Amino acid sequence: MRLEIRDVHKRFANGAGDHIVIERMDLSVGEGEFVTLLGPSGCGKTTLLNIVAGFVRPERGTVRVGDRPVEGPGPDRGVIFQDYALFPWLTVRGNVEYPMRRTGIKTRERAERLQALLRMAHLEGKERLYPAQLSGGMKQRTAVCRALASDPQVLLMDEPFGAVDFQMRLKLQEELERIWVENRITVLMVTHDVQEAVYMSDRVIVMSPDRGRIIDDVRIDLPRPRERRSERYHEYTDLLLDRLGEAFADARAES
Amino acid sequence: MASAGSSLVDRVGDEEILTGTGGVDGRGARGRQSWWWVLSLIIVFGVWQVAAWRYDSDLLMPQPVDALRALGEAVVDPIVLTNLGITVRRVLIGFVISMAIGVPVGYLMGHSPRVGEVMDPLINTFRQVPIMAWVPLSIIWFGLGDGPTIFIITFVGVFAIILSTVAGVRAIPIELFHAARSMGASRSGLFRDVVLPATVPDVVTGARLALGAAWGSVICAEFIATSAGYGYLMVRAQSMMATDRLMALMILGALVGFLIDRGLVYANRQLAKWRYLT
Numbered sequence: 001m002r003l004e005i006r007d008v009h010k011r012f013a014n015g016a017g018d019h020i021v022i023e024r025m026d027l028s029v030g031e032g033e034f035v036t037l038l039g040p041s042g043c044g045k046t047t048l049l050n051i052v053a054g055f056v057r058p059e060r061g062t063v064r065v066g067d068r069p070v071e072g073p074g075p076d077r078g079v080i081f082q083d084y085a086l087f088p089w090l091t092v093r094g095n096v097e098y099p100m101r102r103t104g105i106k107t108r109e110r111a112e113r114l115q116a117l118l119r120m121a122h123l124e125g126k127e128r129l130y131p132a133q134l135s136g137g138m139k140q141r142t143a144v145c146r147a148l149a150s151d152p153q154v155l156l157m158d159e160p161f162g163a164v165d166f167q168m169r170l171k172l173q174e175e176l177e178r179i180w181v182e183n184r185i186t187v188l189m190v191t192h193d194v195q196e197a198v199y200m201s202d203r204v205i206v207m208s209p210d211r212g213r214i215i216d217d218v219r220i221d222l223p224r225p226r227e228r229r230s231e232r233y234h235e236y237t238d239l240l241l242d243r244l245g246e247a248f249a250d251a252r253a254e255s
Numbered sequence: 256m257a258s259a260g261s262s263l264v265d266r267v268g269d270e271e272i273l274t275g276t277g278g279v280d281g282r283g284a285r286g287r288q289s290w291w292w293v294l295s296l297i298i299v300f301g302v303w304q305v306a307a308w309r310y311d312s313d314l315l316m317p318q319p320v321d322a323l324r325a326l327g328e329a330v331v332d333p334i335v336l337t338n339l340g341i342t343v344r345r346v347l348i349g350f351v352i353s354m355a356i357g358v359p360v361g362y363l364m365g366h367s368p369r370v371g372e373v374m375d376p377l378i379n380t381f382r383q384v385p386i387m388a389w390v391p392l393s394i395i396w397f398g399l400g401d402g403p404t405i406f407i408i409t410f411v412g413v414f415a416i417i418l419s420t421v422a423g424v425r426a427i428p429i430e431l432f433h434a435a436r437s438m439g440a441s442r443s444g445l446f447r448d449v450v451l452p453a454t455v456p457d458v459v460t461g462a463r464l465a466l467g468a469a470w471g472s473v474i475c476a477e478f479i480a481t482s483a484g485y486g487y488l489m490v491r492a493q494s495m496m497a498t499d500r501l502m503a504l505m506i507l508g509a510l511v512g513f514l515i516d517r518g519l520v521y522a523n524r525q526l527a528k529w530r531y532l533t
Contacts, residue, residue: 053433053437054436054437055433055436055437072436073433073436073437074437074439075437075438075439077437078437079433079434079437081430081433081434082430083428083430085428085430085431085433085434087431087434087435087449087452088453088529088530089452089453089455089527089529090452090529098435098438098448099438099439102438102439102440102444103438103439130528130529130532131529132529132532133532146438149438150438150439
């Protein structure tokens, strides 16, 4: 489903007065497209994601999923949180089934879908474990399953690999990329990791801390799965690093 | 106030870890611990025995053997058991009332910052009055007997329950609410789906603190405000100068308190298994 962000404004009041986080943000994510918001911390990328998720209300502007305007959180947008936000009192099974229960999927279909999701994420046999018993990688994959369980039209990810070590991060990126290729769902991801942005995305939006201005909108034109060592991969990485440099210059001008 | 509450909670939490759910070397740690138990009992009884020889007075310091014999008699004495029953009944009634007040108030305060702001100073003010200072007033209000004792039990317990519940609600990460909402939970469903399961351990911790405080203060209240119950029995033993019986009743009182606490620890393990995973 298409995702349309039109003329969105968001400001936060802090000690020093009003701070404009996002001003006049326009962004479209096409059906089945993987778009990443890249920028230094404080550039409003997480705020924008939270607006799309419906957790934060913008002062002005609209977000549309397909034809429907976003008016609050809802199961049409699956969310993967930075620290996963799994329910610690539910098992893997309980967590993944939670959105299915809330959206009224029948017991029979729930069981089938649960198995299909766990198979896809290599979590078979882990149904009865609680989050505290899972490794970082398994938690992350459980969170992916849970976000996909309600069959959302858009997947929102807030630094989904932030909390795992480097080796695991590469592995999880590859796994998530494979899952995404199988499902071809519309994705909006937030990260500050250039490598991750190039590896995963169709398009990378570089944001500035100066009112969330879009510095560049880069299409990553590489076949999947991507070869991290290829020359063109490095060209994209270098290009995005340059753009991030501009964003950081904005950050210094801000402060 | 919340911090004072959570430090209490933390202490109980630590003790929980000390008594061990058992990690890899859980059995070893537990084994070692029971040896320390035996050692400390030997020290207590040793000091007691030496003191008893030194003072050589059944009134001031009876022999441990005599106290233990009196304990043996007490646990089969129908008078002791009846009065113990009266006291336990009071504790349970007071406890149920304090839960019925404390848990909903705690949820309200934790949920709404405004309710919290209004209630915080109120609770903090009342909490500062030493609990036994309420006894004379409670006798004026309720007369002698069940009334003042149940009032004291309720009063002393309700704060622990409120503070612990509030701390539990406030400690729930906002992401869990966001997650539930984004997966289709209604606003009102958040209480059932997130708040309730997340706070079970905190509510049980509050219940534990409340029952401990209740058991401690009810006996004291019974010294004054009633002519039945465990505390009354102790006063009678004292006035009959039966020090060995008095000490036996103290030991039995400690055992009952210990059993109540273990019961709640067990309940917590059953209700919130997820908190005690290794």
